Amino acid sequence: MTATAMKMEDVPGPSSRMLTLLSLLQVHRDWPGDQLAERLEVSPRTIRRDVDRLRELGYRVDALRGPAGGYRLAAGSDLPPLLFDDDQAVAIALALAVAPASGADIADSAARALATVRHVLPARLRHRVDAVGAVTTAGEVRVDPDVLVALSESVQRRELLRFDYRPDGDDRPPRRVEPYAVVAHHGRWYLLAWDPERDDWRTYRADRIAPRSRTGVRFVPRAVPGGDPAAFVAARFKGSEADDAWPCVGSVTVSDEGATTLAPYLPPDAVVEASEPGRVRITLGSWSWTGLAGVVAAFVVDVRVEGPPPLRDAVAALADRLRAASSG
Incomplete structure (x- = not known):
């Protein structure tokens, strides 16, 4: 039974009630105070006290203005304890187990995170994770996660990206492109971008990219052919212009x-x-x-x-x- 499915008879004390409150805040963006009180069968004053306790634990719970007031769980500056249902916990553990095969240079961090998650899993869930027996190895080509973050931030900001690109060790002038997506394809990471100098779409291997300082120059986005960046990159590797099919x-x-x-x-x-x-x-x-x-x-x-x-x-x-x- 997940926390969101708990009834009041399943919540004997403040600690269990707070877990239920946290679960509700995680799955719903905004909660009026009276709805939370009704859902947990307590008074609005009790809800306020429980919210204060969550804040003391590191959760950023914003108060909403309005006649009835309300609450919203927002991102905080620190990583507080997290609450997951059974399926989410297993999914996180398995994702961490296969992370070394992703091509990102996060094998050590993923292994430590998996050990942490596995340690706190209940026995029934630990058995499900261990039964998979995933054994993966890092690929020959690995990408610095800081590079992936820098590329992704440029994509989100719609900001022109300048970077050095050294395929096969050859030095070339810095590139200046419009970044559109960071795509994982067959164990490698690629940047899909529009190159104004070549007036065409280009894919760049992320492991060969060294981002330079931010340009601060925004661009007006254009439509990626076909509308799906991952499919477009796959099509390019097949020699096709847009469709993910062999020509x-x-x-x-x-x-x-x-x-x-x-x-x-x-x-x-x-x-x-x-x-x-x-x-x-x-x-x-x-x-x-x-x-x-x-x-x-x-x-x-x-x-x-x-x-x-x-x-x-x-x-x-x-x-x-x-x-x-x-x-x-």
Whole structure:
């Protein structure tokens, strides 16, 4: 039973009542004083005393003006004790457990936070978290969390961002862009921005960004193509302009036995379906027809190209190149 579902008979004393009050303040932005008093079946004076106790514990509870008055839980300067229901507590613990795989350089902090959360979990919840047995490792590329915070703040402020960018160790002049989103994609973090000098959208690896001092210059935001920054970044990595889809898609057929052999090695977005008797159609995509021909050539079974024509041409051209290469 969560704190918000408690009835008065479940709240024998001030401490338990304060937990219920805190839970109510956390899930509702503004609470009139008389509604809180009615909900907890106490007097408005008791509510005022309980609010004062919460403030002494570090919670910033603002008083609302008006005929009936009221209260609002606001962000404070310190981190007070927090109250979570069972599902929230498990979600936080699991998120901390897999944090090292996020690409942000927070493995040590996440491990310490997880140990703290796990220590205070009831046995029934600790068992649920431990049963998952998540084992993760930090990726080869990690991003300073301070950089992620700086980029995100620029996005929220709609402020031009100046930064040094050193791909592959090459020094280049500082960039000046309009930041729109910080996106996590396949274990790495990217900044999606509009580059006025190139008059185009650009993605920058966050681990290669060194933010400079704030510019203080605001910009008028433009619409991200497709409206979804994460989908737009994913599309760019597929060679597509806006849609999160491969620009080149083709199909081949293999025998039933061949399909069984290839199954563990096919890309996650490959479509496998029955074709003619004894054969299976595999549809997959790539950033170019040459790239897709290379994927098909890597199949270790006999393949029949079904189409479209650009894929047949690319496979034929690749076959000619391989024959020429093997002839010495």
